[in-house]
Amino acid sequence: MIWFRILLVSMFAALLYYTIVTIGISQNGVNLFPDFFGDMAAMEWPGQFNFDFMLMLMLSALWTAWRNNFSVSGLLLAVIAFFGGASFLSMYLLYLTFSEKRNVKAMLVGRTRL
Structure with a gap:
């Protein structure tokens, strides 16, 4: 479990660093939505990646809600x-x-489903 925890902290730290740098050098700052949805509207590979990523975000959100019994x-x-x-x-x-x-x-399904 220690290696999993190290992986999670490393992922968070790397993403935080990347995000800070991106916001600092990007002309859009934190306004990512025009680029994100613009790429999807163009129907090219960057848009396909964004659409795939958005579906993964939906699955993550659905799992989170389900794990917490849609409270x-x-x-x-x-x-x-x-x-x-x-x-x-x-x-x-x-x-x-x-x-x-x-x-x-318990991490995956929640205590109520054990």
């Missing part, structure tokens, strides 16, 4: 999962490794 907090976490991407998921999974005391089944 109010689960739905709020799902919105954060959709817009937060890997930065949210890496920190959420890290949190779960501690809160579920390294029980992978």
Whole structure:
């Protein structure tokens, strides 16, 4: 489990660094939506990647809501999962490794489904 935790922290740190650099050098700053959806509207490979990524974000959000039994907090976490991407998921999974005391089944399905 320690290696998984190291991976999650490393992923979060690398993504945070990349995001900060990108915001700093990008002409759009934090306004990524025109580029993101513009690439999809162009129907070329960058758009295909963005569409694929958006579907993965939807799956992450759906899993987060389901794991939390579609509760109010689960739905709020799902919105954060959709817009937060890997930065949210890496920190959420890290949190779960501690809160579920390294029980992978509880991490994946939640305590109510054990």
